[in-house]
Amino acid sequence: MGALFSFVMVILLVLLAYAGIKAANLQIFFGVVIPYAAILTFLLGFVYRMLKWSTSPVPFRIPTTCGQQKSLPWVKQNKIENPSTALGATVRMILEVFLFRSLFRNTKAELRDGRLGYGSSKWLWLGSLAFHVSFFTISFRHLRLFLQPVPSPVHFVETLDGFLQIGAPTFLITGSILLLAALFLLLRRFLLPTIRYISLPADYFPLFLIIAIASTGILMRYFLKIDVVSVKELTMGLVSLNPMIPEKIDVIFYIHLFLISVLLAYFPFSKLMHMGGVFLSPTRNLSNNNRMVRHINPWNYPVKARTYEEYEDEFREKMKNAGIPVEKE
Amino acid sequence: MPTLEFEGKTYDVDEEGYLNDWQVWSEPLAGQMAKLDGLELSDAHWDVIRFLRDYFQKYQIAPMIKILVKEIAKTMGPEKGNTKYLYELYPAGPAKQACRYAGLPKPTGCV
Amino acid sequence: MAKLPTPDELSKINYKPPEKRWVNTPAEFKDGFWCFGTRPKYLQAVDMPNPREWKPIEDDWKLPENWKEIFLEGFAERLKKYRSFRLFMDICVRCGACADKCHFFLGTGDPKNMPVLRAELLRSVYRNYFTTSGKLLGKLAGAREITFDVLRELWYYAFQCTECRRCSVFCPYGIDTAEITIICRELLNLLGLNTDWTMGPVANCYRTGNHLGLEPHTIKSIIESMVEDIETITGIKIEPTFNRKGAEILFITPSGDLFGDPGTYTCMGYMMLFHELGLNYTWSTLAAEGGNFGLFTSNEMAKKLAYKIYAEAKRLKVKWILGGECGHMWRVWNQYLETWHGPTDFLETPVSPITGTKFDYTSSLKAVHIAEFTADLIKHGKLNLNPSRNDYLKVTFHDSCNTARGMGIFEEPRHIIRNVCNHFYEMPENTIREQTFCCGSGSGLNAGENMELRMRGGFPRANAVKHVHKHYGINMLANICAIDRAALKPLMDYWVPGVEVCGVHELVGNALVMKGEKERTTTLRSEPLPEKEAKENV
Amino acid sequence: MYNGWKILLGLIIFLAVATFPFYSNIGKATVKPEPKIDTPVINELKEKKCVESKEFMKAEHMQLLNDWRDSAVRDGNRIYVAQDGEKYTISLQNTCMKCHSNKKEFCDKCHNYAGAKPYCWDCHIAPKEAKK
Structure with missing residues (x-):
């Protein structure tokens, strides 16, 4: 249900942009107003969400320790998985953010004849890493449409991306990887019963959206061969705050742009905020140095606890009879 | 709250049939509890129950089996001071069954 | 007391979730799975709310009139107090990496024992009252109201988590179900809903x-x-x-x-x-x-x-x-x-x-x-x-x-x-x-x-x-x-x-x-x- | 706000990266590149016509060149039959660049603008032009 709903939503978005351009000639709306609104929503929303999280304190230092603690000098500490310094915690975060360290550990449990076995299961790790790395690379490559002159790192990445040197325009591998990885993530949700069971519309929607974005991108580049110079005119107009609508850009471009705008605007209100959130995760970004440095809880308040005096008052006679020393005779 | 009816009186017990208040206990009540389990209490049973009650009176907790065994061995001889003997008397476990007949609550925590 | 199945019977576990969606499936209290509700004397001894006789299996939990209000106020307060809680309510992508890491899921096959779903039980309530999308889109955004059925479900599954953190090791964002369970239990305790075995000690x-x-x-x-x-x-x-x-x-x-x-x-x-x-x-x-x-x-x-x-x-x-x-x-x-x-x-x-x-x-x-x-x-x-x-x-x-x-x-x-x-x-x-x-x-x-x-x-x-x-x-x-x-x-x-x-x-x-x-x-x-x-x- | 400076620093970096295209371009006028075709050879042509139509060339020139390369280098076929039946010699340097001898003003203008870097000139020698 969730999947069908999300699929229909994305189709509707595509049709909306198509009709908007083809029937209503709303180029300015789809080429200028929506993108600006989307970017603004994305930036402000993102900042708002991060600030909102930041208003809740981290009252306790609760890292999940995944390796040997720092203890006796001859015991080898796992300085990354159980960091005791900020440096260790930083390295841990870098591994987490860029290489999905925790997901790399993934196993698959199997029950056979009443016995549980655990196999290494790296597909989810591989799929999501491929997804994220290609998404990032593609975004970075798109800077060629937003900067003039195009800086050399952008060229460099594109050259790497096109290292297969197939066809013209050169086949860029990340586009297909993104599409395949997104399809893989989607298929998981369809085919694995447990994952299907937990999936919400909010899980399918961004996947369909990204699949649509990647597909329209691939269509534009390899099949419809839209006029990239005009596209860049439009994008440069946007980023230089001199928006303009060049003539004769194919409608597919407006669909692509509209879907990206939707993704940007949707981002801060969705689970996609894991991008910012992962940095704040207290089980990962803290070092396990509790026994060396006292962690302060800003809302720590005094509680009424039972004191020794109350305790002795209740048990004084019994204590004395048992020969246990007391404060008051 | 579950209750136990006996000789016209109603006793509050917990979900597993332990008396909520160990002081309302009486010997006939213990006999009745055993009878409901299909068990006739012999002198050997009563020795254990009395020891449990004495211990509880002093320490406000039922003794752990180890201490029970040791004390029984001290007073009744080593041939009775073993877990096997106690389990023969109380097949469902001395800690659980005997404590229940003795009207004592079940210990809780990391046990 | 519930009869314990033999190891042979028990090790036949079906991990396939039912077809019916979990949101609409109230928790079924199975004998041998839940603990007795706490006795009033234990709550009284430490001044905790709502001491009374109650049985989890019964339909009347003798909750205070305004229990929803208490629950939601407690919820809001804890969102402000714990970044872990707010963050873990927000950022889960339901990738499912945690699912077969939980010993309770592996041992029961109950889909609500997947850490992700155990958390979703509470997240669905969170979305309904504390997020814009949940307020606007309701069920579509995976939101649901706190009803008595939901409360029962929260109780049943909060006490089927041992807060062991194994799921947190595998989660790409380090989401720690223990943090969620700990706070879920705090909220339940605002209504006097603890277990006897916990409250006695x-x-x-x-x-x-x-x-x-x-x-x-x-x-x-x-x-x-x-x-x-x-x-x-x-x-x-x-x-x-x-x-x-x-x-x-x-x-x-x-x-x-x-x-x-x-x-x-x-x-x-x-x-x-x-x-x-x-x-x-x-x-x-x-x-x-x-x-x-x-x-x-x-x-x-x-x-x-x-x-x-x-x-x-x-x-x-x-x-x-x-x-x-x-x-x-x-x-x-x-x-x-x-x-x-x-x-x-x-x-x-x-x-x-x-x-x-x-x-x-x-x-x-x-x-x-x-x-x-x-x-x-x-x-x-x-x-x-x-x-x-x-x-x-x-x-x-x-x-x-x-x-x-x-x-x-x-x-x-x-x-x-x-x-x-x-x-x-x-x-x-x-x-x-x-x-x-x-x-x-x-x-x-x-x-x-x-x-x-x-x-x-x-x-x-x-x-x-x-x-x-x-x-x-x-x-x-x-x-x-x-x-x-x-x-x-x-x-x-x-x-x-x-x-x-x-x-x-x-x-x-x-x-x-x-x-x-x-x-x-x-x-x-x-x-x-x-x-x-x-x-x-x- | 807790751990304020760390989160703010992170947000500033995020915003700096995310808005980089804006502040690095703000106020700059965008000039659409106009490839020049006023080379001596073209100027002498009676009918200013490429091997295919302008529209086709605009969208498909990379594909055409790619096909030409394959055709000439791999199949040894050096004849291209255009859509209007006219025949051309397949040669980047002798056919294309004969007319478009102004690589910098013709090819590079758009390529640079769009950030396209064709690898034609990895093998071919670029025509000599007057240095600017």
Whole structure:
């Protein structure tokens, strides 16, 4: 249900942009107003969400320790998985953010004849890493449409991306990887019963959206061969705050742009905020140095606890009879 | 709250049939509890129950089996001071069954 | 009481979720899965809300009129107080990596025991009241109202989580279901919805300082009984002290070590070791409990129960604290204690009086784990050990969840075991260290009425033990946690008969050659040493 | 706000990266590149006509060149039959660049603008032009 709903939503978005351009000639709306609104929503929303999280304190230092603690000098500490310094915690975060360290550990449990076995299961790790790395690379490559002159790192990445040197325009591998990885993530949700069971519309929607974005991108580049110079005119107009609508850009471009705008605007209100959130995760970004440095809880308040005096008052006679020393005779 | 009816009186017990208040206990009540389990209490049973009650009176907790065994061995001889003997008397476990007949609550925590 | 299925029946688990969506499927309370509701007297004893007689299985939970309001206000308050909570409500992408990492899911196949879904039970409520999308889109955004059915479901599944953090190891964002369960239980406690087995120890602990409700003279008599046993076994009379001012070290261990077998043998091991070292230490009858069932109730309750630790250290004017083998006690000490009750300027950085090792990694908490303490002694060759006394044992080591994932103490106990036993084998790597499986009974779930749940939750652990039992003939499962010692015993009897359970310091006590001891003929369990028996039979 | 400076620093970096295209371009006028075709050879042509139509060339020149390369280098076929039936010699340097001898003003103008870097000139020698 969730999947069908999300699929229909994305189709509707595509049709909306198509009709908007083809029937209503709303180029300015789809080429200028929506993108600006989307970017603004994305930036402000993102900042708002991060600030909102930041208003809740981290009252306790609760890292999940995944390796040997720092203890006796001859015991080898796992300085990354159980960091005791900020440096260790930083390295841990870098591994987490860029290489999905925790997901790399993934196993698959199997029950056979009443016995549980655990196999290494790296597909989810591989799929999501491929997804994220290609998404990032593609975004970075798109800077060629937003900067003039195009800086050399952008060229460099594109050259790497096109290292297969197939066809013209050169086949860029990340586009297909993104599409395949997104399809893989989607298929998981369809085919694995447990994952299907937990999936919400909010899980399918961004996947369909990204699949649509990647597909329209691939269509534009390899099949419809839209006029990239005009596209860049439009994008440069946007980023230089001199928006303009060049003539004769194919409608597919407006669909692509509209879907990206939707993704940007949707981002801060969705689970996609894991991008910012992962940095704040207290089980990962803290070092396990509790026994060396006292962690302060800003809302720590005094509680009424039972004191020794109350305790002795209740048990004084019994204590004395048992020969246990007391404060008051 | 579950209750136990006996000789016209109603006793509050917990979900597993332990008396909520160990002081309302009486010997006939213990006999009745055993009878409901299909068990006739012999002198050997009563020795254990009395020891449990004495211990509880002093320490406000039922003794752990180890201490029970040791004390029984001290007073009744080593041939009775073993877990096997106690389990023969109380097949469902001395800690659980005997404590229940003795009207004592079940210990809780990391046990 | 519910009848426990046989291991054969129980190990047939179906992991395929039903077709019907979970949102519309109310929790079905299965016998043997849930614990009795708390009795009013326990709540009254510690001033917690809504004390009354109630039964989880009944339809009337006798909730206050405005229970929704209380629940939601509590929810809002905790979102403001805990970044972990707010963040973990927001950022889950439902990738499902956590699903088959949970021992309760692996043991029950109940989809709501997948950590992601356990959290979604609460997240769905969060979305409805605290997010724009949930308010606008409702069900489409995965939001749902807090109804009585939802509350029942939250209760049922909050007490089917042992807060073991295994899911958190695999989560790409480190989402820790324990944090969510802890707060879910706090919210339930606002309505008086705890379990009897958790609340009883809390009430006891407040009054007497320990979960079992052992009064000061009882503690002394129990320890004296152990002293007798030690004398019988070794011929050495040791003289522990209680509430002695001016001792160098305050020793604190979970009260399970004082009361339940096999914890008591571990306790004897501690005392024999301390005697042999001539350690200047004291027991406190008030701080005779490191465990803290308050952690399974609410932050405030946990803090109240932890107060005695530093208060007694201060009153008795000791220099530092030595902590026994306990799982959640060490999580509490490592992650909460000093934040609650520090600073600890009245104590000194711990120094081993035997080896001179300065434990400067605990310069602020000022508490040393006994495994660290003993490992240091062994490393410096300060103990005369005869590991062959443990030759009748083939030992494996179970990492306790809390010390594994809330602290990271892996090598120290292993170093000890390797030096006091000749036969030590590890369980498969996906089931030890940070990937260790819970005993299935942690976080206050070790009651009697939920035995099926416990046996199911402990299935992955038992399964790994079974593996080494079969391959190496393992007959002893060592650990450093009192709940483990209490819970693994029935678990082994159920799944892997023939495997006993012990604390690491029981093994130390067996192997320790004490000055002036008589020739030992029995183990600390007063069972004949097999080799001696064999010799006598020749 | 807790851990304020760390989060703010992170947000500033995030915003700096995310808005980089804006502040590095703000106020700059965008000039659409106009490829020049006023080379001597083209100027002398009676009918200013490429091998295919302007529209086709605009969208497909990369594909055409790619096909030409394959055709000439791999199949040894040096004849291209255009859509209007006219035949051309397949040669980048002798056919294309004969007319479009102003690589900098013709090819590079758009390529640079759009950030396209064809690898034609990895093998071919670029025509010599008057240095600017």
